[in-house]
Amino acid sequence: MNIKTIVILVAGIILLSCGQKKDQQSESAMIVSGAEWLDTDGNMINAHGGGVLYHEGTYYWYGEYKGDSTYWNPKVPSWECYRSEAGGVSCYSSKDLTNWKFEGVVLKPNLTDSLSELHPSNVLERPKVIYNDQTKKFVMWLHVDSHDYAKAAAGVAVSDTPNGKFEYLGSMRPNDVMSRDMTLFKDDDGKAYHFYSSENNKTLYISELTDDYLKPTGKFTRNFIDQSREAPAVFKRNGKYYVLSSGCTAWDPNQAEYAVADSIMGEWTVMGNPCSGKDANITFYGQSTHVLKIEGKDDAYMAMFDKWNKTDLINSRYIWLPIQFNGDSIDIAWREKWAVDGIF
Ligand code: GAL
Numbered sequence: 001m002n003i004k005t006i007v008i009l010v011a012g013i014i015l016l017s018c019g020q021k022k023d024q025q026s027e028s029a030m031i032v033s034g035a036e037w038l039d040t041d042g043n044m045i046n047a048h049g050g051g052v053l054y055h056e057g058t059y060y061w062y063g064e065y066k067g068d069s070t071y072w073n074p075k076v077p078s079w080e081c082y083r084s085e086a087g088g089v090s091c092y093s094s095k096d097l098t099n100w101k102f103e104g105v106v107l108k109p110n111l112t113d114s115l116s117e118l119h120p121s122n123v124l125e126r127p128k129v130i131y132n133d134q135t136k137k138f139v140m141w142l143h144v145d146s147h148d149y150a151k152a153a154a155g156v157a158v159s160d161t162p163n164g165k166f167e168y169l170g171s172m173r174p175n176d177v178m179s180r181d182m183t184l185f186k187d188d189d190g191k192a193y194h195f196y197s198s199e200n201n202k203t204l205y206i207s208e209l210t211d212d213y214l215k216p217t218g219k220f221t222r223n224f225i226d227q228s229r230e231a232p233a234v235f236k237r238n239g240k241y242y243v244l245s246s247g248c249t250a251w252d253p254n255q256a257e258y259a260v261a262d263s264i265m266g267e268w269t270v271m272g273n274p275c276s277g278k279d280a281n282i283t284f285y286g287q288s289t290h291v292l293k294i295e296g297k298d299d300a301y302m303a304m305f306d307k308w309n310k311t312d313l314i315n316s317r318y319i320w321l322p323i324q325f326n327g328d329s330i331d332i333a334w335r336e337k338w339a340v341d342g343i344f
Contacts, residue, residue, distance in 0.1 A: 029098050032337040033284070033319035034307055039092060039102045047090045048306055048316055051128040051183065051290040053138075053162065058093050059292075060162045062127045062140065065090040065105050066314040067120060076148050079250050084313040085109075085120035089127040089142065091163050097294070097302075097320075097340050106164025107140065107157050117144050117155060117171055124155070126231075126289065128184040129162070130192055132213050138162050139213040141194060143182050144171040152178035154196060156214055174207050174216045183290065184213075185234040185264070193264055195232040198222075201248050204229045206265050221265045229257070235291040235301060240328055244274065244303060246287045251310035253282040260328050274303075274323075277334030284334050286319040299325065300344035303332050 037045045047063025054060075067085025075081075089107035092100040107127070110116035118124065123145035129138050137158045144155035153173050157166035173179060174194060182196040192209040194216065204227075207220040228248035235242050241261045247254035256275055259268035275283055286305030294300035305319040322343045324331045 029096065029339050029341065030337040031098060031320050031340070033286075033321065033335070034317045037100075037318055039100045041102060043102065044314075045092060045100055045102075045318070046087075046314060047092055048313070049126040049289050050304070051126075052292045052304070053129045053131065054292075054295050055131055055138075055162050058095060058162070059097060060103070060129065061092045061094070061100060062089055062106070062129050064125055064127065066316075068314050070311055070313045073147060080252075080310065081149070082251060082310045082313060083123070083147065086118075086122055086124040087120060088118065088124065089140065089157075089166070093163065103163035106159065107142075107166040107168065117153075118168060121147050122151075123147065123149060125180075126182055128182070128290070130184050130186045130213060131162075132192075133190060135212050136160070137212075138166070139184075139192075140166055141182060141184050143180050143196075145180065149180070152180050152198075154179040154182060154194065158214070169214065172215075175205065175218065175220050177205065179205070181230040181232065183232045183234055184209075185236075187236065187264060193234075195234055195243065197228075197230050197232070197248075201230060202226050202228050204232060204243075204245070208265075219265075223266050223268055224259070224270075231288045233288045233291045233303065235293060237299070237301065237325070242291070242330065243268065244288045244291060246283065251308040251313075253285045253287060253308075255281055256283040256288060256332075258330060271329060274330045274332045275334070276331055280334065284319055284321075291323070294340065294344060297340075297344040300340075302340075 050063025065087035073081040088105040088109040091103040091106040094100045110118040125143040127142035129140045140157040153171040155171040157168045159166040177198045179196040186192045194207045198205045204223045207216045229245040231246040233244045244258045258274045261268045290304040301323040307317040309316045
């Protein structure tokens with residue numbers, strides 16, 4: 001072997017090892033939908049039906065902290081009511097949307113009082129948190145229900161800091177109607193809105209909140225009447241409002257749909273299924289929960305879904321995908337994995 005061959009060989013080995021290192025590095029910055037996601041302590045992330053709040057340079061992900069056994073509730077004969085103990089609301093923080101630090105259970109369950117709404121035998125789902133610039137409080141709304149989903153109410157909790165502890169203020173049937181799957185949306189003018197599936201999940205209500213975000217003002221609209229839309233996720237882009245939602249098939253996946261409006265309270269124009277690629281007709285086995293605007297990047301929105309595992313709910317997974325726009329239309333294409341910095 002002459003000196004030239006040796007130099008080429010050595011250079012080749014160095015290049016190869018650099019490439020591998022780069023792959024490993026980028027692998028850790030990848031969002032791999034449906035995979036097991038671990039927090040920075042190496043534990044499974046337990047934040048289902050959740051939403052993400054961006055506050056002062058950090059993302060806070062709030063979700064259902066599910067108990068580790070799933071059972072079927074025979075007291076609900078009309079649908080497959082799989083349940084797990086409601087362990088409160090968890091919070092994880094991140095700067096980059098891939099490395100998540102567990103901040104703890106920020107809305108704690110009440111383990112001792114079986115009559116408490118926060119008792120694990122009840123239902124706590126789809127928590128969402130927004131920040132109120134006037135009161136300087138972090139305000140959480142969530143779906144609060146009895147073990148058989150008959151209560152159909154919305155609970156409210158507040159905290160002075162994003163990572164809790166949240167103080168539970170109680171629940172209500174907003175505007176005196178049922179409230180189950182829900183989300184919050186804070187508009188650019190600081191006004192906030194509660195979107196919730198009502199009338200036995202048949203009609204989606206959009207309800208304006210008071211300035212402190214703690215109650216409905218009484219101004220609301222009924223949308224997608226009798227269309228059974230659930231799992232609403234709302235965002236705004238270029239002055240238009242979007243709502244992404246699922247159909248109503250309990251934990252089983254179905255086709256997503258999105259609608260666009262010029263005004264937050266409607267009228268909404270239904271645009272169809274935003275998903276494309278493998279299993280797009282069943283939302284890649286997922287159900288919408290939130291759309292996040294990624295900070296510091298142009299036109300960067302990410303759709304978040306839950307991939308429910310109905311017989312082992314704590315082992316449900318997460319599907320996060322970038323949204324692409326074509327005029328007012330959106331496309332959420334399936335990707336095995338992607339990096340926030342690679343796409344946006
Ligand atoms: C889904 C809903 C979930 C949960 C589930 C119970 O339709 O989106 O949040 O309530 O039903 O089966």
